[in-house]
Amino acid sequence: MSLKNGHDFDAGRRTALVVHVEPKSRKAIDNLDRDAHARLAEAVGLTAAIGLDVVGEHIVPLSRAVPATLIGSGKVEEIAAQARALEPEVVIVNAQLSPVQQRNLEREWKSKVLDRTALILEIFGERARTREGRLQVELAHLTWQRSRLVRSWTHLERQRGGFGFLGGPGETQIETDRRLIGERLAKIRRELEGVKRTRGLQRRARKRVPFPVIALVGYTNAGKSTLFNKLTSAGVLAKDVLFATLDPTMRGLKLPGGTKVVLSDTVGFIADLPHELVAAFRATLEEVLEADLIAHVCDAAHLETEAQKADVLKVLAELGVEPGRDRPFIEILNKIDVLDESVRAGLQARATARPNTPAAVSALTGEGLSLLLQRFEDMVTGGNIVLRLALEPSDGEGLAWVYRHARVLTRDDNGGNGIVLTLSANPQEVEKLGHRFSGKLSVNQDVMA
Template structure:
């Protein structure tokens, strides 16, 4: 086990700074998500300004040096961005390894990715991160290779060589990833032929999505009280009571300040959200920063390009963790809003109402239409039967008159044929 210490710099000049205590708690939870780390301490470090060379001021660095030495700390985790120069200077001063928030999240993702695509995406994100951190670790420019400089230019510095090696590896990974993505596109096309609506679970990490997923589907997706317990997309069919059969999709948990490389990296799991007929935004209603977390989730959904017209329900989870009077107040608030359902995935409270709401929303999204096709449109007719949406068909002199029952998504797919 590696002994780790977590620091959350509270930069007072930053108008977007988060409330320090919950931010530190989240950073500690991130650290504990790596099984090989033992978190032996954590501090909020108030800062008026950021020191360009060492992040913290001299006094604070000296104070932390003594604290870290006494606790026999081997790794310091800084909950925020740390420049390569700051990292190198702090590591040298404190005699420890140091990771910033992005580096830590990359470590967690690398530890958890299970699918081939997930592994490739994490590797690419890690390489992009390393590439930005190639700085002149040596103080002179003499370290070169590739000639003495007399012929063909001045040779190649070590940094340029390292950067070129990373770029070559990125090209190789992209080629592999393209193959995986093509395979997934084929799987998605096959799935599109199944006339089941997609219901996607989204939410802040550790909001209880996987617990809810397991409770509804009887699956055994990994559930732990840790951040990023679920990374790769998981899908199961679910028959709603008195309603249609749906595909339920569990997705990666969102987090504030998620490295942009990783939002792109896990597009695979988030693509299911883009294709969803209904989005269930699962919230940990017992969390002190539930509103801020919900805001972060909405911002990420918008940045992904999720259609604003996609029906979305807010699922207020973890009622069982609230005091009885607070839980009752939440139930009453949810009852007044058709787009909010209060539940406990642990006790099962509210799950029947949730399934009923989803079924009613889907039934409302299905409508009956009449279509006329001529004999030359055999492909379109075959597609309608594949989708199992044809209620009635009559042959005419020029083709077929059909009565179909379909969703807006299926109609759009038909028009695109």
């Protein structure tokens, strides 16, 4: 091991130089102050997530994009000198590069170059555990790769000879590559349609025992999986790394008043999440689309909490979800245990005094979770009416209908003389129940489920 420019170098290490490109016009995009150093730190975290050892960091302010290299020639040379000194295996550019820009920078820096999209795709490729997850990542990667063929592989536009197995006579290499990618994409999409159908069947099965679904969403590393584990005693991987969770997990949860719900943990979102990934993970993210309540977990201790919130809402909008408008929505400020005591106390006081303010919790210590669970219950049952229904023991069809169309809170078989159910239903469900069980249903309008 030798010391080089202040860094320990090891022959077995995979090293990276991280370059964050900060557009001076970024605030004009969403009117939010975004800290360049926080963005650089996130890029370093993404780089570490694929096992690369970061040996150098650089922030490049950008007033105007240069078509050939994105950044100006002076900065290109400055980073080239840094790369010559550090000899990184790869240079990570925390921005989106065109194929031409990537190729030119690789030539200037004598190193492999990955942009933000390629880096995130690489992380997802390493983290996907289920067959569904791997298919979705491959779909995203191939879609992205195909979009770059025309621009980046013009040097491959040579005539392909051969036996015609891969294409007709005169087919160019780029046409072959594009066709092969297209065929693989079609196959993956067919398989994912099967996944979508299976998930649809699973959702219909859950609706037969209609427990409300609460979907946890949030910026990557906001603590969703830690909160999920704390509430459900599940063993979902919860690490202080970006994108620890890719595959969705669902667990049953009983709320303080006895209401049973299904809690869903989903993949974390991130700023500038590649559109290909949002599209590819749509089958997984449909759990969010179908949720009765969306719970947005935020890192209250992060320097860019507000910007991260905006990024999550942007991805939800891409999915066609408008939290608070088309379904109930609650914001959860997590990691309050690392805040100053006065700040923490203020957040908790507001959360207790006003029901529409964000919940303040620590998934790590359990602080604020009892109030959060009560908020969950109030929101998933808000506006529901408690009903009492008496059925004959022989009315199996009626009993099955009830379980499909309402939430059964209690059941008393009354020693075989009859079945008495206490139900929770919204006004539309009450109307259906009234038609189906006329004369057998009693409603207490003053009691809310």
